[in-house]
Amino acid sequence: MAEDREPLTEPVDPGADAPQQQTKKWSLVGPGIVVAATGVGAGDLVATLIAGSRFGYALLWAVVLGVVVKIALAEAVGRWHLASGSTIFAGWRSLGAWTSVYFVVYVAIWGFVYGATAMTSSALPLAALFPALSIPAWGIICGLVGLTIVWFGNYRVFEKIMTVLIGVMFVIVVGLAILVVPDLGATLSGLVPRLPEGSAVYTLGLVGGVGGTITMAAYGYWVNAKGWRDSSWMKVMRLDNRVAYITTGVFVLAMLIVGADLLHNSGVSLTEGDRGLLDLDEILRDRFGDVIGTLFLVGFFATSFSSLLGVWQGVSLLVTDFVRTSKRAGGQLAEGRAERSLPYRAYLLWLTFPPMALLFLERPFALVVAYGALGAFFMPFLAITLLWLLNSSRTPERWRNGWLSNVLLAGAALLFLALCINELSGLGS
Template identity: 60%
Template sequence: MVAATGVGAGDLVATLVAGQKFGYALLWVVVLGCLLKIILVEGAGRFSLATQKTIFQGWRSLGLWTSIYFGPYIVVWGFVYGATAMLSTALPLASLFPQVPLPVFAIASGLIGFVLVWFNRYSGFEKITAVLVGVMFLTVVGAAVLTLPNLLDVLSGLVPRVPEGSIVNVLSVAGGVGGTITLAAYGYWLREKGWHTPKFMKVMRIDNAMAYVVTGVFVVAMLIVGAELLYSAGLAIDSGDRGLLSLADVLSERYGVVYGKVFLIGFWAASFSSILGVWNGVSLMFADFIGHSRGLEPGHPDTRVGGKWFKVYLLWLTFPPIILVFVGEPVPVILAYGVLGAFFMPFLAITLLWLLNSRHTPQPWRNQLLGNVGLGLVALFFVVLAVQQLQSAISDVTG
């Protein structure tokens, strides 16, 4: 679930561009990004298992200010992300079937995701996602294998260095590996899986580490493709998710039309698995938020998969964003999305530091020195990244 949701088209393009521009010089950043997310998600999972509370219950215990931030954020985020995810999923389909208009595929993707999540319990939903991850693995890793990378060149990228002009790419790759708001959904998936007490702590840590090993494999594969196929040939690709369409064209020219089409299927799997993960995981977070706001007891049926508030957010993710599919993204909404979104990762890291070092977490499961150093560095990194994202969001909107 973590790998499927955390690796979307945007993450693949960010890493592909890094490989295209700097070869293997930023491979160490991919490893760093995975380590950052392992530390962060382990903290979220540890809090959930140790306290048997959701992350939102933890945030509420820190004061009303957490709800004042999180409420507007999850509403604005869902509206913009819904359209973005639908369009990203539609791009490879429209390339495979150019006679069908892009908005038709976008809306169909959202509706299919809606139906699959609405009518599936967690176990069925997890199986569907596993198939999509398998398709991603075969196509994305297959593209890297096709390029026959030089192992010594790849290993040289593990030596930390920051080439001139690469700082934005460093931040985008390290910060983008493995998701944003979906990191906080991990504790909810643990609960739905049936892992809800401290006795599952060991398996949670193994699960979390393996999730980011798989994520790392995907992202390293795209860096290899960027380095071997684009950097060495001096080729450039389109920005945004369309970069994967450009890559499919390059793969078709180099290795045949069939593989280009196969890669487009992998692009679709990466995007559609993100739809399913977000439609499920973030709907659970919203349901928990509303449940607490209305005084419902923890774990109330209205706040679980298939519950009333879960379905309300699922509707919000699917239908209002269709407006953006047709009319584009209004400037004020995008600015709010960028500003609120930039603060989410620092918000998660800092609140976890607070929760895991206080009475909110049982003594045996609180942070030790090494945990505090790791999570502190993660928080510092995401504060720096937030400043960069804010500057980028404001400059994009103001022209």
């Protein structure tokens, strides 16, 4: 009966009209841009810059491989949502109760640490631009602004803001790469796979860091929020995903070029963590003047704040679906209802207010280390469970994995397991 229907559930109509006339319109692209913008944070920029400063263009091929891996992962998440008519969390629950235990422990701890990390990262460029306020003060302001946008806005507003932020990121960083006048021959030589001495960890980081966080699991929810709710949208979803990650790949490549040409050739080293971008700001001001330095800080802020917004919105949807599926509800989240639900808003508050206490630590940049270690635990889980779900009878036969998807997802699982082990060993040293 209608009155018994789970209020957060919206059933999928398998007979919905396929978007025959819209599949080639670029205006449809959106959820992929959101997940890619969320996944590339300030820490990824620093890691890419350091790789370029130490090894020049030698690891360019790792950036390309990273784009391919993330396209495969995001495509698998979107394909599950559209083909199964349910959500990724419903799929996880079908694999056993262990997935829920894993998720709850992870998302509670990770959310607390990430909240402080995201607010600190967003505050750094603002404090450099407007030093009248301290980093903790700017961090609190960023957290409250992010909370307000996600609490009161809907997906359409959220997507537009994210698109503007990634546009700012892209124009500034790619413009910076053009400004340093890259060596085209040396750049192209980096497409040949090779591992310079001491580059193994950086290579794994470049492959694994091109827009990859827990928010990759949120891609399916953003796909549904866009109005794509069945397999008739599969072609559009795949276009959206490829455009987003190719754009992200160009963005990361631009940072590698800056690291290789601006830092490698001059022997300059950066501080680890988000503060390394402030070091780059000083270098840019010395070489190109204050206008370029200021624009770079604007791009730094756009990169950090887009990640904050994406996590505030996307991971809160995951938590909402965890609560919904615990009541054995099926189908997909109803558009607009999840954002008004108690679990969604409760997790938003958890991301925002408790972590503010960590902003006043004397060394907030140490949070980046904890964030990296926690983040490494989720991606192997995502890759392995996608392999499981998309090769089983839970997925309609037409949309199950082919050999290429299996190879890429298995490779991603091995890659992220290696990164996870590396993070754990780093904590012990």
